[in-house]
Amino acid sequence: MNAPSVDIAATFAELGIEVRERGWLSSNNVLFDAGTPAEAATLVDTGYSLHAAQTVAWLRRRLDGRALRRIVNTHLHSDHCGGNAAVQREYGCEVWVPQPSLAAVRNWDDGRLTYRATDQACERFEATGGLRPGSEVWLGARPWQAWATAGHDPEALVYFEPRSRVLIAGDALWHERLAIVFEALAGGDGFVGAHQTLDLIASLAPRVVIPGHGAPFTDVTQALLASRQRLAAFEREPEEHFAYALRALAMFHLLEHRRRPYAQMRAWMFATPVLARGRQALGMSPARARALIDACLDRLLAGAQLTLDGDVLALPPATRAWRTTAKKKGSG
Ligand SMILES: [Zn+2]
Known part of the structure; x- marks a missing residue:
């Protein structure tokens, strides 16, 4: 699994992926764009609302008049879907969210969607439908598997393409840090879910991970180990x-x-x-x-x-x- 020699650029080129790495306020944006009008583009995660105009401007440049067909979200924290509304206004695109979050989006239950709890902003958007864990979603020219995760967000999905073994991890795995285990913070058994998520990712054995924040990376074994150590320390204290x-x-x-x-x-x-x-x-x-x-x-x-x-x-x-x-x- 630990394969630092993987050519990330060549892998992304083959999959038609462009990763726009952002800071901590906005999640990374992952654009699937074959570059032809026939195969309309898909964007995975849209960043924070404060950066929505930047996100739209970037898409206009990259797509150069082509359509954006869909937004797909890993999860609905404000820094991952805060640009959904602006991008939807610009392109009239579909928005697909994790199925467990669908009802909360349709009713705009901002209590359940965490924006009130964190005092973070997120403009309301319209969800086209929900992606079920265990289902497949076409991103670019290939079907990607949707897997359920827990710990950071019990409703989050990660997306995995088994041929290239690329994983879009959202906040389930970062390179050097561990995202807040919100389920544990709320007093639940969230550390268990976070461990299970790391086990799941290890079992998928990705060659490249595109995290929600930070650069894509290939030393996945090391990242999993660092996350486990951090998690164990948090469990102890x-x-x-x-x-x-x-x-x-x-x-x-x-x-x-x-x-x-x-x-x-x-x-x-x-x-x-x-x-x-x-x-x-x-x-x-x-x-x-x-x-x-x-x-x-x-x-x-x-x-x-x-x-x-x-x-x-x-x-x-x-x-x-x-x-x-x-x-x-x-x-x-
Ligand atoms: Zn998150």
Whole structure:
């Protein structure tokens, strides 16, 4: 499985794939485009709503007048489907979502869709239908298998093409980090689901993984091992997992809003529903939660991931430059 010699560019060219690697606020976009009008294109995941205009502009350039037939989502976190509405307006395309999330989209149940819990934005879009785990979906010229995953999001799918053994993993597997195990944060048995997801991916033995964030990679065995170690550490110390979620969601919030008064940010980290439920699930006292919040902000400031401008927390200029670079990158 560990095959660093795989030629990612040649594999993607054969499958008609272009990966647009983005930052943390927006997921990667995976475009299937044969380049002919006859075979209309499909886009897997559309990024965050704040970047929707960029996503549409990129598609216009890449498709150069050709149609986009479909959007397919790995899961419906705001950073993966936040561009759905804008892309749908532009192309009048179908939108296929994981079947377990279909009713929530049709009723726009933003409680179940997590946007209220995380205080993240997502413009309403219309779903054409649901993709069932165990089914196949045509992406480009080949059928891809849809597999159910759990842990990060119990309704998420990953898509696997068995001949090339390319896996579109969404947030089920990243290269060096582990996505928040939201099911565990909510007090459920999410770590078990996350382990089962890693087992599933190992059994598929992908040669190339296209993660939801970060560059496509081939050292899959190593990535699985790193994820398992991280997961085991979180299981031993669930408070560490809570602290990780605190940091990741706070950074996401600041990547979106750029600046926030320190006191307001502190209050946000305490009261945002997904985090409030997380600390309650651990039986954490408010005083302990506030201590973790302060430690988290101290660490982000010490690591220069945030700066303090008077009493306002802000992203340092380097983060802005990084965003511009990520935007300019075009293809992965
Ligand atoms: Zn996600």
